[in-house]
Amino acid sequence: MRDHRFQSSKRHTVRLGAVAGAVALALTLAACGGGNADQSPSPTPSDTPASATPSATPTVEPAVLADLGGIDVSADWGTEPTVNAPYPFKVNETMTKVIIEGTGPVVPSATATVKVQYEALNARSGSLFDSSWTSGTAATFQLSQLIPGFAKGVVGQHVGSRLAIAITSSEAYDPNGQAEAGIDPGDTLLFIVDILDAELAGPVGDAVTPPDGLPQVTEVDGVPKISIPAGLAEPTTVGVQPLIKGSGAALQATDALTSHAVCVAWDGTEYYNDYAGAAVTDAPSAAVHQALFNALVGQQVGSRVLVTMPGSVAYPNGNRTPSMAPNTSVACVVDLLFAQQYG
Template identity: 40%
Template sequence: MSSAVAAGACATAFAMTLAACGSDTAAPTAGKNSSASAVASSVTQAAGPDATCPTAPPANPGTPQWTLPGATGSVAVTGSTDTAAPVVTVTAPFSVTATQVHTLQAGTGPVVAPTASVSVCYMGVNGRDGTVFDSSYQRGEPADFSLDGVVPGFQKAIAGQTVGSTVAVAMVSADGYPQGQPRAGILPGDTLVFAIKILSAN
């Protein structure tokens, strides 16, 4: 079945507990906090204090920027703009046998290092059923975190990209939550899809 998801309800806001790979414990939200503020003071091409993530999907998303047939199902992704959230359309169940990253639109900023601290807008979709399990777009504000503290698939998606880029990743369970993340509705073996906008990096 086909499920179009844009800025659907975020079930858990466990955002970048992506660090707790395989854990079913609740993760902290990835919104602005004191450590994030410290990072913000030294970022390169920072998003600025008023940076937000657009919450509404585009009125007419047009042709997807990335269409990926999977081992099962398929996914189509249109990245976010300054005024619209991304659109991820899943023909479920969608799965991949290897993690795949696609640059939807290249930015003009510096290259993001593998251990950089970044500020991003992102949407996470479960390939098994097409549901949005976490979205900073839904919350309307970026998430700040270090790439060496997230699941491997998220780091693979962002490291090596340029600041300002929009990217998408379809990650195998081993690069996400191999043991599942029950509080987010993620089961062992689930392929996860993320649409990401890189706002800044230090």
């Protein structure tokens, strides 16, 4: 857990769906009974667009589409899409049609964080049941918090793309459907998604040669390894040294940061490493040790940054888990993968 890096840290995992507000109705696991106790309450029926009112069962059996060639979507980036589709229809596997091919980084995994504009339609009735365009605000989500078909449709796609994603009922809201959104068991869903930004798979930028007198950082299979040279003096102030200089947005003091990190005590003992799992999202101001967060403010997304901290800042009183003596100095390498406005 990220809060083991510093004894005064209290990790706060950002509820990305909550940042987007009620537009998360179609996507959050809480809406279909999943998630954990930290999930925000499901929206009440009054939060649901009028177009989400359940429609009568169609008299025409939905056609099974083998591909999405018959679905037409406007290709004007930055404008709300128009959609023509052969309702009612269903698909037997989740599939994606690229309307606009982006040129940015690809969405790396089903645990990544993405910023999107989207609208969601019921393929049985053609009714719109959710839209970030209607809310007027793009939505930021961690894909692992969403229905599986949404993640399946966007992973591997480029930032800057507009997609049509037809999602099977089994990868949406089966077996119970989502009555307050007009979704019956067995309904295929159609999402039109503009990918505005996405978490990076790793640091991207220009390598920086650090000056002498710092911990040494190497890389093994993409994971940084920190070594403390024998006799290297402990830091007396917080030090910040980019190792890879990214070109993304600069981290703001009010942002939440998605990152990977590894940390060692000054004797070289590694006590934190989250590279084996999903990247961690921390809120600003007390989500991680404030001095560490402050050290990263101004660094650009895509960067890999070495931060050295004296024991008076990192562990002035020691720590129980992991066991750290008082005034233990540390070195951390942080990969800045995504930043978003928080709160």
